[in-house]
Amino acid sequence: MKNGFISVALILAVPFVFLTGCGGTSPSPGFSVEKEKHTEGTLYLNHNNKNSLEHIIEKAAANSGWDITKFKSDRVIAERVDGDTTYSTTLKLFERDRCIEFENGSDTSDSDVSDLRDAIEDEAEKSSSNSH
Numbered sequence: 001m002k003n004g005f006i007s008v009a010l011i012l013a014v015p016f017v018f019l020t021g022c023g024g025t026s027p028s029p030g031f032s033v034e035k036e037k038h039t040e041g042t043l044y045l046n047h048n049n050k051n052s053l054e055h056i057i058e059k060a061a062a063n064s065g066w067d068i069t070k071f072k073s074d075r076v077i078a079e080r081v082d083g084d085t086t087y088s089t090t091l092k093l094f095e096r097d098r099c100i101e102f103e104n105g106s107d108t109s110d111s112d113v114s115d116l117r118d119a120i121e122d123e124a125e126k127s128s129s130n131s132h
Helices: 002-020 033-037 053-064 110-130
Strands: 067-072 075-082 085-094 099-104
Touching: 053 067, 053 075, 053 085, 053 110, 075 110, 085 110, 099 110
Parallel strands: none
Antiparallel strands: 067 075, 075 085, 085 099
16 A cells, blocks of 8 residues: 555646656846847847848948848848959847847958948947937
């Protein structure tokens, strides 16, 4: 009888443990679990800006000498020619998270695209302040 009681108790306790999970605390309000998914160097924009990321990138690129080619529904390729050198980066857009990941071409460094990053941040800030 004692073994039967222990078996029933275990059968009832095991699902309870799995359903409730660990005893840790939940993330604090404002903490984004999504940020952990993105690569280092991801550009995060203000959530108050309602313009699409693609629109912001296109305007910023036009103002900073970069050409934009739509690649996929969530990616664009940015290219700039400087003499005999071509710089390129693929920008992956995350509308929900309001961020952009940069994947530079093999001959392109972060410093080569810093002017594009700065232009995107400036354009996002400018269009965000215009929308209020």
